[in-house]
Amino acid sequence: MEDILKTRQFESLIFELRGYKVMIDADLAALYETETKKLKQQVKRNADRFPGDFAFELSAEEKDQLVTNCDRLIKLKHSSVNPLAFTEQGVAMLSSVLRSPKAVKINIEIMRAFVYYRQILLQNQDLYKRISKLDEKINNVFQHLLNKPEQRKIEKEPIGYKIKTKKKH
Template identity: 40%
Template sequence: MAKNKLNLIVPDEVLINKIYFLRNQKVMLDRDLAELYGVLPRRLREQVKRNINNFPNHFMFQLSDTEVEIMISQKAMPSKQYLGGALPYVFTEHGVLMLATVLRSEQAILVSIKIIEIFVRLREMLYDNSELRNAIQKLERKTENNIKNIEIVFKYIDELLEKKEMLEGRERIGYKLSKK
């Protein structure tokens, strides 16, 4: 029952589109999370401030003006007005999980579970791509070695052909048979 309710709440594609990569971390904006959890953004921030000890820097951080400008230029946000005048907080995977414990609503818990599952899937996809990239790099190294070996073989063949040409032009010494 809870799983079906969760699927009705938010489709995976919507959640994936709300995950950004900032400061080498996958994060979600406080405004997006508030919308998903069914609370006002200022209420979400209030709860976070009341429980600030639950949110160390690797769970949550506030964006700088520069980062906001970059997100606006990359169309991640429509404008600064979208943020409601304040610099947004962003939450990492761990921060999203902690938010569910702070907000304590059924919707927050269900959405957090789904978000965590998506973070895990993204991590698995990244890991799978890393393995594929490593396999391709191994093949490239083998190919480079094979090319070098083939070049050496051709070099030896060329040297042998040159020696043969040099030998054909010289007069043979030793016992000679008459041609009849």
């Protein structure tokens, strides 16, 4: 149960940028109980371990958007350096660069958070597909009903008494 609680805490630290699910260097540094500057130094020293699909620097616009949408990252607003974003693979690679026992434990929990996040997305996609199929069926039924000509015409009998008229000879 404790792992699930930790996973849900980490889940709020995952963002979507450039089509990737990522975590920001400031959040990771806080989790690893180190300075962001030191974390970035380790990444630069081991740049060959962090290709573009593992880690990338945010543009100024991306940074502004992130700061606008996330109050806890307000410190980044006045930073002259753009943050790094780490994908799931990049976070996993950090454990080989940051070798402390704390880093290993944190990485395990972060990996669980990414897995949990991915499961939620898959469940939502499945639900979306089911709703789309149901919507399509309903639309087909409505189209069929709208395009169907009236099959039977009911002749209405007059209401009331019938008065017989006498024939005149």
